[in-house]
Amino acid sequence: MRFSRPVRGMIRAAAVALSLALASTLVISAADARVGGGMSSGSRGTRTFSAPPSTSTAPGTAQPFNRTFGQPASPGMGAPMGGGFFNRPGGFFGGGLLGGLAAGFLGAGLFGLLFGGGLFSGIGGLSSVLGLILQLGLIFFLVRMAMSWWHRRQMGEPAYAGANSPGPQPNNFGGIGGFGFGGGTAPLQIQPADYESFERLLSEIQAAWSNEDTSRLGQLATPEMVSYFARDLEQNRARNVVNKVSATRLLQGDLAEAWREGETDYASVAMRFSLVDRTVDRATGRLVEGSEQPTEVTEVWTFVRPRGRNWELSGIQQTN
Numbered sequence: 001m002r003f004s005r006p007v008r009g010m011i012r013a014a015a016v017a018l019s020l021a022l023a024s025t026l027v028i029s030a031a032d033a034r035v036g037g038g039m040s041s042g043s044r045g046t047r048t049f050s051a052p053p054s055t056s057t058a059p060g061t062a063q064p065f066n067r068t069f070g071q072p073a074s075p076g077m078g079a080p081m082g083g084g085f086f087n088r089p090g091g092f093f094g095g096g097l098l099g100g101l102a103a104g105f106l107g108a109g110l111f112g113l114l115f116g117g118g119l120f121s122g123i124g125g126l127s128s129v130l131g132l133i134l135q136l137g138l139i140f141f142l143v144r145m146a147m148s149w150w151h152r153r154q155m156g157e158p159a160y161a162g163a164n165s166p167g168p169q170p171n172n173f174g175g176i177g178g179f180g181f182g183g184g185t186a187p188l189q190i191q192p193a194d195y196e197s198f199e200r201l202l203s204e205i206q207a208a209w210s211n212e213d214t215s216r217l218g219q220l221a222t223p224e225m226v227s228y229f230a231r232d233l234e235q236n237r238a239r240n241v242v243n244k245v246s247a248t249r250l251l252q253g254d255l256a257e258a259w260r261e262g263e264t265d266y267a268s269v270a271m272r273f274s275l276v277d278r279t280v281d282r283a284t285g286r287l288v289e290g291s292e293q294p295t296e297v298t299e300v301w302t303f304v305r306p307r308g309r310n311w312e313l314s315g316i317q318q319t320n
Contacts, residue, residue, distance in 0.1 A: 034275065040066050041065060042225050058300055189258075202271060203248045221312055221314070222304060246276045248273060253273075255267065255268075263306060265304070275297065298319050302315035
């Protein structure tokens with residue numbers, strides 16, 4: 001099949017763009033083969049879709065999760081029902097029960113229009129039409145006012161770092177620990193022993209990843225994170241390579257925020273660490289990607305601890 005010159009030009013341009021994108025993907029893959037694959041994966045409870053505060057270790061912003069089981073929802077409220085425009089958070093009528101009722105009125109009118117009964121089927125005369133429009137407008141404003149009141153009641157007054165807290169305290173990350181108190185959550189104090197656990201988990205998770213030990217990873221991370229690790233390891237096996245990470249050493253770290261949700265504690269920690277990241281051929285051990293020299297990485301790791309249990313990794317976010 002022969003194409004005209006403009007079409008051939010478009011195909012050629014698309015091929016060049018695709019090749020550049022593939023090359024970029026390969027470069028990223030080579031540079032970020034460590035645990036997590038250089039991606040932002042996991043969850044942060046009700047704060048999954050909120051960026052953790054910047055810290056001296058990670059002064060930029062953390063990248064949003066591109067692999068997560070979380071669903072966008074207002075803290076303290078259930079996930080929105082349905083996925084339509086009128087019923088999603090930020091939609092015309094807002095989310096929740098009241099938004100669904102308001103959207104239902106308008107939806108009924110549209111249904112009548114589609115089936116030949118007119119937009120306001122069963123309502124005769126111009127005065128009735130204008131009356132219904134006024135009612136819809138009134139419903140809209142009442143819904144917005146009710147949702148605004150409900151949101152303020154659920155969230156409470158915003159609290160700031162240091163409010164009702166014993167003040168900053170030194171930690172074994174080499175800095176001053178801060179506290180992040182979100183609206184509607186209880187203050188959570190991070191102790192030196194907790195920082196020691198975070199540093200230990202950093203090294204142990206990297207070691208379990210290098211050994212492709214999913215059983216051990218299951219003891220150190222949430223099932224969600226283990227599912228991502230297992231998927232990445234399977235991709236390495238398909239390529240007949242293995243990623244070996246060694247000499248992991250924490251260089252600097254500090255607390256971005258810590259909070260409590262019910263019986264579960266969360267802590268998001270910015271960490272700058274060095275490691276030797278090598279990807280080798282599974283059969284011969286030949287170096288395929290990476291380097292024998294240490295490289296530095298800065299990431300935000302979120303840890304979760306159900307009451308009475310140990311900390312586990314629940315999310316890794318790259319930093320800008």
